[in-house]
Amino acid sequence: HLFLTTRSAGRIFHYQKETESTNLEAKKLAAEGVPEGAVIVADTQSAGRGRLGRTWVSPAGKNLYFSLILRPSVASLRIPQITLLVAAAIHQAICDLYPCIEAGVKWPNDILAGGRKLCGVLCEMQSEPGLTHFVVVGIGINVNQDDFPEELQDKATSLKLETGECFSRSRLLATVLNRFEDLYHNWQREDDLGFILPYLERYSLLQGKEVCIDQFSRQITGKVCGIARGGELVVQTEEGVELKISSGEASLRKA
Ligand code: BT5
CATH class of the missing domain: 2.30.30.100 (SH3 type barrels.)
Known part of the structure; x- marks a missing residue:
């Protein structure tokens, strides 16, 4: 929390040593009324998820796996834009902390370095009539992992593999949340992603x-x-x- 400068993002913080999926956990909490900005972090996930039922490899002690609860006051048509907003925030955070890494955004939900995946974003929403509406943004960033299972060896990378150094996960988490809150406020005031498009196009792979x-x-x-x-x-x-x-x-x- 030392590095956090946000008003809301990350101020409510749930940490678990192990969970199935932080997105699943966040959806439960959001349905119980946990407010916007709450963050659910796990050291490892036993069933980390990607899009379309895919798996997110989530070993313990190395990486960041977290989910953020949002209750945006915008039309539901705009909700998918959050994925790119989050990707921009993560990209900015990586550039702030590790300027030597050349990271790029691969539409719609990946951050890559050297052609390999460093981070993935999974945005899920609940918008059924009669139920409370919320969005859960799940983020997995490979931080200190230095070996990957065979099937990911030429597809995945980490900050450690890119730089040879180990990094503080909490500092990275706080920096992502700081950057995100800023973009999220702007985005809610605007009609669309126009304000961040030059940035996204500049770093779009x-x-x-x-x-x-x-x-x-x-x-x-x-x-x-x-x-x-x-x-x-x-x-x-x-x-x-x-x-x-x-x-x-x-x-x-x-x-
Ligand atoms: C994503 O899906 O990229 C979204 C990943 C979101 C993970 C976070 S972790 C916290 C939160 N809780 C969850 O349960 N999920 C979110 P997709 O675009 O479908 O990419 C999945 C594909 O990436 C897999 O099929 C693998 O090929 C590859 N992959 C799996 N684990 C990886 C890893 N750790 N690093 C890089 N690539 C990986």
């Missing part, structure tokens, strides 16, 4: 690249021209049509 996007049953290929104010990826297809893609998995196309 997909900018100007030929990509292939898997969207459930369809595949879209084209060149990325930018990120829209609503957070969608803007792609120009070979036929010259501009598409705004709001979800999916983007991969670079080999030349």
